[in-house]
Amino acid sequence: MPSNDSAAVDHIQDLGAYVSASPSSFHAVHEAGRRLDAAGFTGLDERQPWEGGAGKFYIIRDGALIAWVTPEDAGPTTAFNILGAHTDSPSFKLKPKPTTGKFGWLQAGVEVYGGPLLNSWLDRELQLAGRLVMRDGTQHLTSTGPLLRFPQLAIHLDRGVNDNGLHLSKQQHMNPIFGQGDPVGEDLLGLLAEGVGGATVDASEIGGYDVVVADTQAPAIFGAKGEFFASGRMDNLSSTHAGLVALIAHAATSPKNGPIAVLAAFDHEEIGSNSRSGACGPILEDVLVRISDGLGASVTERRQAVAASFCVSADAGHAVHPNYSEKHDPVNKPVLNGGPLLKINANQRYATDAAGAALWARLCADAEIPYQEYVSNNDLPCGSTIGPLTATRLGIRTVDVGVPLLSMHSARELCGVQDPYYLASVTELFFRTAA
Known part of the structure; x- marks a missing residue:
């Protein structure tokens, strides 16, 4: 699919619709499941046996989703x-005994989730969302x-x-009023019970909740030539979408024919991925093993399949900031609309190596799209992604992009x-290309 403005605008508008439908990880996988159902995918229950063979399927585990397409000749x-x-995405999570307040104000008790840019959450109309x-x-x-x-002090x-x-x-000032x-x-x-659509919920029967704070402002295209897009949760719904x-x-x-194409959308990356639905957990391996079992693979054949496999770890990265250019590598300075990033780190904070870089270069050339290299400034610590976790846990060749x-x-x-x-x-293109 070569680049053209009309297709890009259609895609970005659909991304906006997806983000708006996904104020929490649980909503994100629900909306993905709804779209997969409409495309003829079959949702599977992990507690039940699966029939093997060709087809298109998905499973949801809490706030994570694995979807795959097995070709006919697999x-x-x-x-x-x-x-x-x-x-x-980085946010705030509702605490136990969440209704607090003083001086006539009602406030919500929240705990910081991940690493949000705190000041950006001030003076916005926000919602609670989750399960x-x-x-x-x-x-x-x-x-x-x-x-x-979160009202800012005048x-x-x-x-x-x-x-x-x-x-x-984080404790004293980040207590939102409601x-x-x-x-x-x-x-x-x-109020959370009232927020459940299509069902009557008795608040006194709520046994537990996973609820986060999310911005309610609609995504928007803007800029002198309509070249920019602003939205919440693009790290990392841009990649999931x-x-x-x-x-x-x-x-x-x-x-x-060709490879088995898999979308693995994990939860809890922003807090280290250590959960049953995170990249450090067993969810991806569980699904790959069951797919292989359905194809009649022995243990050795499954290892052969994994050795031939490839993972593209897609997570948002940094464009050069015009007002803080000294924070970036002096040579590699990615720009918006310059193509997705190939993320590289000598200390394997990103899993990219020469083989992964070569694959990404070939895919982008074949797809007729540009790409840019990203490497962090040596004086600043480098973040990480699910890429090194997946490569380490499963031994699958991995490249980091975003x-x-x-x-x-x-x-x-x-x-x-x-x-x-x-x-x-x-x-x-990657989904159908032998790596």
């Missing part, structure tokens, strides 16, 4: 081509719509803030209109 040693991403688990084990998605705000009461810098205590009244007589869980779009397009071709952003971990991040489309285009 056999015991057929390789897996995996696009790895994650569904969670409620009832005492009988049933689960419901909830989203409240605009409900919360400059008249902090005259030196522009000179001395803004300091925010109303007025006496917290003793109010119940935030009642690209993989989803590419996998659905690949499945529509009804592939007869869409360049400004304002990463802000409540509202910024990318170029072209780059997410470029990523989806090369991913679709």
Whole structure:
């Protein structure tokens, strides 16, 4: 799929719709499942036996999703081509006993999730979203719509803030307001129960919840030539969406041969991936083993398939900031709309090596799209992704890539209109290409 403005705009608008439908990781996999159902995929239950063979399938485990397309001629040693991403974003998570407040204000008790850029969450209309688990084990998605705000202190009461810098205590200052009244007589869980669509939920029956804070402002295209896109949660729904779009397009071709195409969208990457639905957990290996079993693979044949497999770890990266260019490598300075990043780190914070770099160069050339190299400034620590985790845990060859952003971990991040489309285009080619 060569680049063109119309296709890129269509893709970015669909990304905006996906982000808007996905205020939490649980919503992100639900919306992905809905789209996969519409494309003829079959949702499978991990607790039940699976029939092996060709087809298009997916499973959801908490806030993670694995989807795959097995071609008609797949056999015991057929390789897996995996696009790895994650569904969670830096935010705030609702605490136990969440209804607090003082001086007539109602406030929500929240805990920092991951590494959000705290000041970017101030003075915004925010919602609560996630899953409620009832005492009988049933689960419901909830989203409240605009409900919360972290109000900033007026400059008249902090005259030196522009000179001395803004300091925010995570405990003292990051307590959003959601109303007025006496917290003793109010119940935030009642508002979460009201946020469940299509079902009547008794708040007193809520046994547990995984609920986060999310921005409610709609995504937007802007800029002198409409070249920019602003949205929350692009780290890393930009990659999850690209993989989803590419996998659905690949499945529509009804592939007869080639690799088994897999989208692995993990949860909890922003807090280290150590969970049953994270990249350090067994979810991807569980699915790959069961796919191999369904194809009649022996242990040795499964190892052959893994040895021939490849994972593209897709996670958002940094574009050069015009006001802080000294924070970037002096030579490698990626720009928005310059193509997806090939992320490289000598200390294997990214899993890219020469073989992965060569594969990525070939895929981008064949897809007729540009790409850019990213390496961090030596004086700054380098972040990481699910790439090294997947490579280490499963032994699968891995390369790290992603869409360049400004304002990463802000409540509202910024990318170029072209780059997410470029990523989806090369991913679709990757899904059908022997690595």
